[in-house]
Amino acid sequence: MKRIVQLRVNGVAREVAVEPHHILLDVLRQEFDLIGPREGCGIGMCGACTVLVDGVPLSSCLMLAALAAGKELVTIEGLSTGSELHPIQQAYLDHNAFQCSYCTPGFILGTKALLDENPSPTPGEVREYLSGNLCRCGSYVKILDAVLDAAQRLHSASEAGGVSGSLGPGANT
Numbered sequence: 001m002k003r004i005v006q007l008r009v010n011g012v013a014r015e016v017a018v019e020p021h022h023i024l025l026d027v028l029r030q031e032f033d034l035i036g037p038r039e040g041c042g043i044g045m046c047g048a049c050t051v052l053v054d055g056v057p058l059s060s061c062l063m064l065a066a067l068a069a070g071k072e073l074v075t076i077e078g079l080s081t082g083s084e085l086h087p088i089q090q091a092y093l094d095h096n097a098f099q100c101s102y103c104t105p106g107f108i109l110g111t112k113a114l115l116d117e118n119p120s121p122t123p124g125e126v127r128e129y130l131s132g133n134l135c136r137c138g139s140y141v142k143i144l145d146a147v148l149d150a151a152q153r154l155h156s157a158s159e160a161g162g163v164s165g166s167l168g169p170g171a172n173t
């Protein structure tokens with residue numbers, strides 16, 4: 001039997017009727033047209049469906065939508081503001097850190113969580129933190145370059161007084 005659940009997605013309060021077994025990934029994509037989170041494996045092994053839940057990167061394919069009630073959810077659609085990309089997105093773009101880009105939203109949100117937690121990670125720390133995200137195209141070297149560059153960009157932006165217009169709801173950089 002469906003029940004109404006209140007969600008907060010990319011800073012906006014949303015209400016949706018869900019069955020107890022509905023997973024968050026399907027609700028985001030099918031009810032809210034947020035197609036950034038993608039289904040890869042469907043079993044929590046690839047990271048393509050990553051969303052930030054209260055700032056923590058989680059596999060939305062494993063999370064029941066009802067359990068997301070009251071949490072702050074951020075999808076890739078919530079990271080940029082208007083036409084201005086978040087510095088992490090821009091770094092991925094500048095480094096061509098993707099080929100088909102299927103994995104990219106998950107990687108970028110994982111990067112966001114990493115840099116919120118550890119603004120100056122070593123290459124090893126980046127690899128470890130993002131080890132749950134898989135890229136079938138093998139863009140790992142460029143992704144690592146993009147993450148390290150994004151850390152520099154965010155550091156410079158914070159020294160200059162903050163990142164302009166691109167932090168997404170629930171962000172804490």
Ligand code: FES
Binds near residue numbers: 043061
């Ligand atoms: S689709 Fe969720 S981890 Fe692969």
Ligand code: FES
Binds near residue numbers: 101102103135136
């Ligand atoms: S760019 Fe194709 S899966 Fe990563």
